[in-house]
Amino acid sequence: MPELKIYQSTGENSLFVEQSLQQLTPIANAEATTTVTIDENHTFQEMxxxxxxxxxxxxxxxxxxxxxxxxxxxxxxxxxxxxxxxxxxxxxxxxxxxxxxxxxxxxxxxxxxxxxxxxxxxxxxxxxxxxxxxxxxxxxxxxxxxxxxxxxxxxxxxxxxxxxxxxxxxxxxxxxxxxxxxxxxxxxxxxxxxxxxxxxxxxxxxxxxxxxxxxxxxxxxxxxxxxxxxxxxxxxxxxxxxxxxxxxxxxxxxxxxxxxxxxxxxxxxxxxxxxxxxxxxxxxxxxxxxxxxxxxxxxxxxxxxxxxxxxxxxxxxxxxxxxxxxxxxxxxxxxxxxxxxxxxxxxxxxxxxxxxxxxxxxxxxxxxxxxxxxxxxxxxxxKAVRIDASTNQEVIRSVAFKNTDHSIAVVLFNDSEKAENVAVKLQGKDDLSFRLASKSALSILIK
Structure with a gap:
């Protein structure tokens, strides 16, 4: 498992709080999962x-x-x-x-x-x-x-x-x-x-x-x-x-x-x-x-x-x-x-x-x-470079960048009116899976 830093905002009284992967809400198996696929080979602007x-x-x-x-x-x-x-x-x-x-x-x-x-x-x-x-x-x-x-x-x-x-x-x-x-x-x-x-x-x-x-x-x-x-x-x-x-x-x-x-x-x-x-x-x-x-x-x-x-x-x-x-x-x-x-x-x-x-x-x-x-x-x-982040459900908004130290930053926002199952798929790494509350934001740094 790669080294992770995770910060989450779920509401006015819980803004940009550091979390571990284990602290995130696990996926509810009965519901469909939105997959966010990160492709480091497809690059865009430098920040x-x-x-x-x-x-x-x-x-x-x-x-x-x-x-x-x-x-x-x-x-x-x-x-x-x-x-x-x-x-x-x-x-x-x-x-x-x-x-x-x-x-x-x-x-x-x-x-x-x-x-x-x-x-x-x-x-x-x-x-x-x-x-x-x-x-x-x-x-x-x-x-x-x-x-x-x-x-x-x-x-x-x-x-x-x-x-x-x-x-x-x-x-x-x-x-x-x-x-x-x-x-x-x-x-x-x-x-x-x-x-x-x-x-x-x-x-x-x-x-x-x-x-x-x-x-x-x-x-x-x-x-x-x-x-x-x-x-x-x-x-x-x-x-x-x-x-x-x-x-x-x-x-x-x-x-x-x-x-x-x-x-x-x-x-x-x-x-x-x-x-x-x-x-x-x-x-x-x-x-x-x-x-x-x-x-x-x-x-x-x-x-x-x-x-x-x-x-x-x-x-x-x-x-x-x-x-x-x-x-x-x-x-x-x-x-x-x-x-x-x-x-x-x-x-x-x-x-x-x-x-x-x-x-x-x-x-x-x-x-x-x-x-x-x-x-x-x-x-x-x-100097981070944007890399491709694509989803199969537009309610999960996403953007990803590769920093100069080769770490990957992913920002997610659940624009749905309900909690959603999310899996982040990285090349050559295990998927990161969790449940994301409605109107909540999650930032992940993957080293």
Missing amino acids: DGFGASFTDSSAYLINQVLDNEQKKEVMSKLFDSQDGIGLSVLRNPMGASDYARDIYSYNDMPAQVTDTKLTHFSIAHDEADIIPLLQQALEINPQIKLMASPWSAPGWMKTSGSMIAGELKQEYYQAYADYFVRYIQAFEKHGLPTYAVTPQNEPLFEPKHYPSMLMLPEAQRDFIKNYLKPSFVKHNIHTKILCYDHNWDRPDYPLTVLDYAKDEVDGVAWHWYGGNASAQSEVLKAFADKEVHFTEGSGGEWIPPFEQAFSNVMRTGIDILRNHSKSFVLWNMALDEKNGPTVPGFGKSTCRGIVTVNQETKELTYTLDYYALAHFSKFIRP
Whole structure:
């Protein structure tokens, strides 16, 4: 029998609990068994990893509200692969997002004043909380990859004159490309290399109550091909450029960008707030050499009961990985007891963080998203390669990876309304058989 590590989640009060094979419920012989067949010879994408975002709000809560012992604990539980869940991808908003205590860019100017030479460019805001936490995370896990996405260009570059709504003016395309260069160079000086950027978060969404910028596909393809990529080449920057960074329901957007800027774009970034994960594969089929990344999905009060919310992360996470994504990144690393802080005027927040930091009591709690991410990130390590996992019953959702140490990680989720018999079939090894409760998750590491 191979060496096994098994973690199971069966409900709100039993999340990511270590088990032995003997502790799992044995198969009920009277019922049919779903077989999950693992084929190491059929390989797919290599993983960068799993993670979330140190938004301004998240970084403030962890760095300033928690005491030193709590901060040390949460950073270890987030990023240490032994004592924690080993998160390895962090997506940074470039300037303010909806989850920031105020609205800011790295080059704010008074009304009617421009700064095309970026003389006033500064990342001083991020040096208080965000940068120290990123540095700590990298110390704990040097394999972490940093991504960056703006919610808006500085207001003076836009038709609205504000970081809220509007489009990037054509005459400032070069200044905006230079803004990316300055950001990457400034973070590099802090020992923080930027692995990938997207030109704009959710470019088809233009809310009027937090930083946003409409960037149609024709504008994005022009910006990437003729300004951003040439600026990276000029400054010897090797940061990847991912296009789109929005929902699955508009695959026409990245297809439009890639048709024109194929050589300048490294991949496509996706969110889960509309459409189906199969869009990732649809675009990959048309542009087979481009990477697939999943850069944002938040849980929240719109999926209120625990079971539905936990099931959504497990089910959708497996779908994201089966549709070739190299990353699976949720949204805020931390929010408070009111699902904030948010920018002024935002209104009621319904999002959920990976952890909750209660600003009144200073209590630190780990949410269902932490434990759902753990099912993936604890065992599927950076540079793991996805291998084929097929089932004869779709109610048992599965995904499998082979790590660099040759261990096999299998993540299972029973999407049925009843318990199911499951057998995991590995080449040259005995089958692993057990009964899996309805809406429960099981992660197995086989050495």
